[in-house]
Amino acid sequence: MVQDKLAQLQALFREMDRALIAYSGGIDSTLMAKIARDVLGDRALAVTAVSPSLLPEDLEDAKIQAAEIGIAHRLVETREMENPNYTQNPVNRCYFCKSELYDTLKPLAQTWGYAYTVDGVNADDLRDYRPGIQAAKERGTRSPLAEVGLSKLEVRELSKFLGLACWDKPAQPCLSSRFPYSEEITVEKLRRVGQAERYLRNLGLTTLRVRSEGVTAKIELPADVIQGFVQTADLPQLVEAFQSYGFTYVTLDLEGFSSGKLNRVLSASLSV
Known part of the structure; x- marks a missing residue:
């Protein structure tokens, strides 16, 4: 049951004590932000990367959702568009995107005193071609949803159970x-x-x-x-x-x- 996996996620965050959430405003990272806030309070921080690949209205949605959750929220600018390895759009483009993201977030997490950086990768993502996952792992990012085996369907079910208004929000990749x-x-x-x-x-x-x-x-x-x-x-x-x-x-x-x-x-x- 998803409640059992919720308990596992809560336990993971208690072990972390302080966590920075890579927060896009999508349903997966919003669920991570919600659970982190519930468990860690002001020891949890959501950070959204701003770049031309993010729609302005999606950024506004992320701000609104973070405020509703009550989690501290910061914005950082990423510069993947300055990297020809990204703009030439090879099959592993996402690797260079996530490399830029976590090369930006990891030093900030260390400076701000967050021992862990967390993303919203779920168990279903591991079965798709997602080169960005490798970049995140190389930089020590944790994926609690995947760690407890939570599927995309279960992400929505658990989000609804926790009262998140965005539980049925369509997926919106960059x-x-x-x-x-x-x-x-x-x-x-x-x-x-x-x-x-x-x-x-x-x-x-x-x-x-x-x-x-x-x-x-x-x-x-x-x-x-x-x-x-x-x-x-x-x-x-x-x-x-x-x-x-x-x-x-x-x-x-x-x-x-x-x-x-x-x-x-x-x-x-x-x-x-």
Whole structure:
């Protein structure tokens, strides 16, 4: 039961005594921040990395959620966009992102007196291709959710049990995940993807991606939403808006939304 795993998580934080949470505002790191605050009080600190790959509204959500939890919250700037190993977008791009993140957080944690830096990696993440996990481990970051075997579904169940309003919040990986591997990532490209996804959210859509492939925006929505979207959305207005953001073409993925779809090229290459 998730309550048993909650007890294990609480015990882990009691052993840590002081912990800095790498806090993106997503459901996983929010759960970590909540439990750390409940157990450690003011000996827990949430830190959010600010960069062009983070939507401003997601940053605001993170601030609001931290305030609701009652955990101390700080912002730091990360500079992964200055690293060509990141912007060239290789298959292990996330390794360089997390290297920058924890190379920033670890010294701060030491300076501020936090013996442990904690992330929100869950047990399901360990079964996916996540090169950033290696970078975090190399820098001594702990992953309590994974340590106690908590799955993504259990993360949501436990978050609801603890009264977190964001328990059903859709996953929102960084905007750099919207680009196919080897396509260069720029601040301008991140901006236009962010604007396009904001446009769709303003239509009332929640689970979505706008994949950027060159000058083409590919919209991904849940399969059961596609037909209603096509029938009710003002498509000419949408296309006009997306083109004003910098896209030339706008397409709709008829298969529907699937998390991690861009990683299929990795599976295909391994099977050859």
